[in-house]
Amino acid sequence: MVSSHFKALLLKLGLPEERLTVLENKGGVTEDEFEGLRYVRFRDSARGFRRGTVVFETGDVVPGFPHIKRVVQLENGVRRIFKNKAFYVEEKVDGYNVRVVKVKDRILALTRGGFVCPFTTERILDFINEEFFRDYPNLILAGEMAGPESPYLVEGPPYVNEDIQFFLFDIQEKGTGRSIPAEERYRLAEEYGIPQVERFGLFDRSRMDELYDLIDKLSEERREGIVMKTPDMRRIAKYVTPYANINDIKIGSHIFFDLPGGYFMGRISRLAFYIAERKVRGKGLEEYARALGEALLRPLVESIEEVSRGHAVEETFKVRVKNISTAHRMVTHFEKLGLSIHIEDIEDLKNGYWRITFKRVYPDATREIRELWNGLAFVD
Numbered sequence: 001m002v003s004s005h006f007k008a009l010l011l012k013l014g015l016p017e018e019r020l021t022v023l024e025n026k027g028g029v030t031e032d033e034f035e036g037l038r039y040v041r042f043r044d045s046a047r048g049f050r051r052g053t054v055v056f057e058t059g060d061v062v063p064g065f066p067h068i069k070r071v072v073q074l075e076n077g078v079r080r081i082f083k084n085k086a087f088y089v090e091e092k093v094d095g096y097n098v099r100v101v102k103v104k105d106r107i108l109a110l111t112r113g114g115f116v117c118p119f120t121t122e123r124i125l126d127f128i129n130e131e132f133f134r135d136y137p138n139l140i141l142a143g144e145m146a147g148p149e150s151p152y153l154v155e156g157p158p159y160v161n162e163d164i165q166f167f168l169f170d171i172q173e174k175g176t177g178r179s180i181p182a183e184e185r186y187r188l189a190e191e192y193g194i195p196q197v198e199r200f201g202l203f204d205r206s207r208m209d210e211l212y213d214l215i216d217k218l219s220e221e222r223r224e225g226i227v228m229k230t231p232d233m234r235r236i237a238k239y240v241t242p243y244a245n246i247n248d249i250k251i252g253s254h255i256f257f258d259l260p261g262g263y264f265m266g267r268i269s270r271l272a273f274y275i276a277e278r279k280v281r282g283k284g285l286e287e288y289a290r291a292l293g294e295a296l297l298r299p300l301v302e303s304i305e306e307v308s309r310g311h312a313v314e315e316t317f318k319v320r321v322k323n324i325s326t327a328h329r330m331v332t333h334f335e336k337l338g339l340s341i342h343i344e345d346i347e348d349l350k351n352g353y354w355r356i357t358f359k360r361v362y363p364d365a366t367r368e369i370r371e372l373w374n375g376l377a378f379v380d
Contacts, residue, residue: 002031006040009059019046032336034116037103041114050177052114060103063177065112065142065170068227068238072273074215075208078228081237084205085230088182089214091198092225092238093167094157095146100124101174102133109145115336118329119151122322127166129192139180141194142170149318149355151330154251158222163320167197169227179233200226212278219243242288245271250295254303255313257365268292307369313362316344320353327356334360 001024002010010020010029023029028044042053042064049055052064071077078087098120099110107130109120128141147156147164156164171185172178180188189196200214211226218225218241225240245267252259252267274280275288303313321327327343334341345357 002029002040003038005057006031006038006055009055009057010040013055013061014048015046032115034108034118034121035106037106037108037116039116043114052110052112054110054114054116056103058103060101061175062099062101062110062140063172063175064114065097065099066177068236071237071239072270073277074211074239075277077237077239078205078208078211081235082205082228082230085235086202086204087228087230087235089200089203089211090169090227090229091167091200091218091223092227092240093144093146093169093197094153094155094224094244095144095167096150096152098124098143098145098166099172100128100141100143102137107133113337115333118326118333119319119321120145122326123164123320124166128194132188132192132194136188138174140172140174140177141168142172143168144197149320151317151319151358154315154317155247157224166195168194169197170233182229182231182233197227202231203228215239215241222247240270242271242274245274246288246291246295249292250299253296254299255315255362255365256300256303257368258313258362264296303365304369304373307366308373313365313369314359315362316357316359318355318357320349320355322353324354324356327354327358330356331358 007020011017020029023042023044023046026044028046029040029042031038031040033039038057040055042049042051045051045064050064050066054062056062069081071081097112098117101108101110107121107124108116109124111117111120132141144167145164146153146167147160147162149163150156168185168189171180171188173180186196186199188194203211214226220243222243223241224244225238227236227238229236248267249264252263271288271292275285280288307313319330324346327346331341331343340361340363341358342361343356343358347355347357349355
């Protein structure tokens with residue numbers, strides 16, 4: 001349920017009263033708070049309010065970030081989406097999506113689900129110029145937080161050797177969620193010194209061979225993929241590398257029983273489409289088959305062996321924070337998400353930061369493996 005203040009605010013913003021009632025009854029809109037600042041987040045989409053949209057008590061509206069369409073057959077995808085139009089190609093960075101906004105006098109970082117993330121909010125000014133929001137308070141910086149010391153992902157891009165970094169890939173308007181043109185984003189990022197995702201140039205259908213070469217190069221460099229965008233940001237599509245598909249399966253297989261089957265099937269099919277499109281045969285196909293089989297099987301076997309020895313399925317994360325209190329707020333944040341988190345170690349790095357080591361435990365996956373290992377019979 002939401003308070004009368006937010007009900008009045010949402011109705012004023014155009015959300016029909018009957019739709020608001022339905023959302024409240026099924027938990028599709030939830031009221032929350034961050035350090036005294038109250039907001040509602042949309043867990044479901046509703047008439048102009050995309051899932052992940054956040055409405056603050058001030059009236060600031062931060063639209064949910066849209067899911068980008070994916071293509072799995074690159075040439076035909078480019079033909080159907082972009083036709084004869086030119087498009088920029090930028091790196092798809094392996095990280096977690098954040099929207100950075102200014103509300104009242106605070107700069108906040110929102111996750112895709114619409115939470116104000118205590119960790120990212122504390123760290124974000126390490127990477128962006130605060131003056132940007134003094135000059136453009138009604139804009140949203142959308143980017144990827146990526147690196148080996150992430151609270152959400154166990155890996156990061158190969159060129160981030162420690163800690164975490166921010167990579168801008170979109171600038172949007174508050175309220176409307178409209179993206180500013182790509183060239184304007186490039187200019188503003190350079191003007192204010194905001195780190196951006198790497199861009200590889202302006203392409204069109206006549207440069208497909210170069211695009212294929214770029215995908216192969218990124219895959220060899222263990223990078224995730226590309227995002228293709230028309231200069232006006234109206235047409236956008238993403239494509240991931242063979243490496244990313246196999247690596248995602250390797251990471252996911254460790255927590256196999258905690259993920260939906262579609263997680264694995266989607267990545268296997270993307271790899272298969274790449275192999276078919278590029279006509280990979282002989283030794284090349286054998287290498288992909290071997291890498292895929294090992295990625296899927298080895299981590300799962302290791303997890304089963306761990307549980308059989310009385311341990312739990314878990315992942316270890318390390319992050320750097322400026323204040324130890326941020327670590328405890330992170331635990332509270334994860335508990336809101338229904339996750340089981342245990343802080344293992346707190347280390348003073350003597351440079352203004354503390355390194356926090358914590359484990360995420362997967363009780364459901366552990367329980368299922370344990371029951372199966374102990375001889376559970378079931379009908380499938």
